[in-house]
């Protein structure tokens with residue numbers, strides 16, 4: 391997908407396109423500037439979006455990808471592969487969902503498509519009862535292969551497990567009717583990082599990037615990684631930024647995996663943001679064949695870990711500062727080469743090509759070097775990145791916004807006891823609203839801890855690391871365990 395399309399999908403406007411968007415999609419790996427903005431070199435959606443479609447999908451990742459568009463009619467797909475070979479327990483996440491009017495589509499109004507992919511549509515809507523602004527992810531059943539269904543189940547599983555963690559988009563419910571499956575999420579305000587960059591003239595200042603994006607994003611990732619969760623799909627389109635509050639919210643959890651439950655051994659995510667160790671991994675389908683037909687166990691296959699997310703953050707940060715994607719290629723093999731070429735020292739300057747002709751502050755550059763290490767062993771963790779001078783320098787600005795945010799949340803908390811409604815849908819609305827408030831309070835507590843009240847953490851009291859699991863609410867997801875399992879009748 392081109393950069394322009396990405397902007398249109400979200401905004402539905404054209405004004406951003408002409409002046410700002412073009413330079414953003416220049417690749418450093420593209421030797422000919424005139425050819426660097428062709429759609430094929432532009433943004434792509436996730437590699438696995440091309441799975442399970444009706445017709446043949448474009449083969450961007452080489453060899454076996456070319457066959458993957460035909461999965462719909464097959465009895466065994468890559469999704470079956472990941473189910474069979476996985477030890478993850480999320481496969482029953484989508485319980486029989488509500489088809490009643492109370493829990494169904496008619497509960498929502500003002501539905502408007504804000505983003506379309508080949509497999510689903512993202513609709514903005516409003517809950518008629520609660521008046522809450524929501525996002526409906528609508529997956530037409532006609533296009534839903536078992537691959538897509540498995541991803542959807544996985545996404546719901548992780549959203550439910552992680553609900554309440556600041557920075558994770560809040561899951562509300564899911565339901566289905568004859569045509570589609572719907573997942574309802576909170577509608578997050580603010581802009582995607584890609585829009586933020588575009589609105590800032592094509593480049594983001596290092597200070598805004600550090601204080602408003604990288605610190606909250608890396609705090610979330612550090613929390614997730616301690617829990618064993620790897621997002622695997624970090625990219626600017628999936629990071630919604632609220633710069634006035636210094637907050638980010640990460641969407642699209644379809645590739646998330648808990649390493650304690652499942653091996654990370656297949657290629658996943660969007661090619662431009664994939665870490666070197668992920669790019670060279672087999673596709674899920676290939677893993678399936680290795681395991682099923684070659685008699686290998688999953689543990690025997692080479693694995694990767696949470697450092698994959700750190701690489702994606704490095705790519706995202708480089709792109710936000712320069713307006714250019716650092717690595718572009720159409721196939722996994724070419725991408726692996728691009729990684730090496732860009733990070734090799736240029737004989738003329740002795741510097742990695744990636745930094746040639748680019749103006750970074752020394753701190754930002756050191757941050758990028760730490761995040762963009764080819765070998766994950768040498769790559770910094772999310773926690774370590776939070777301790778880099780680059781982020782330390784902007785910590786006070788981040789902290790000031792968090793203090794203001796907590797004060798505004800505290801001021802908006804209702805003082806009087808809630809009204810007890812008579813109808814079932816009223817009860818549901820009241821429960822959802824109460825859950826929202828409890829989550830806000832939990833988020834406040836966690837934010838406070840992250841800001842440095844958790845001085846016992848590895849950041850040495852400077853507030854630059856996220857809270858250890860034992861310091862915050864033990865399981866923030868428990869806060870919303872009850873209301874997400876309905877159908878409502």
Ligand SMILES: Nc1ncnc2c1ncn2[C@@H]1O[C@H](COP(=O)(O)OP(=O)(O)OP(=O)(O)O)[C@@H](O)[C@H]1O
Pocket residue numbers: 400434435436439504505506507510512525559575576577578579582627628630641642
């Ligand atoms: N909860 C939300 N609140 C506000 N906007 C959202 C939300 N979820 C998604 N969006 C918007 O929709 C866009 C697409 O969302 P998402 O990435 O989940 O869909 P997708 O089709 O899987 O995308 P892709 O395959 O290209 O990664 C996001 O970039 C964002 O602009």
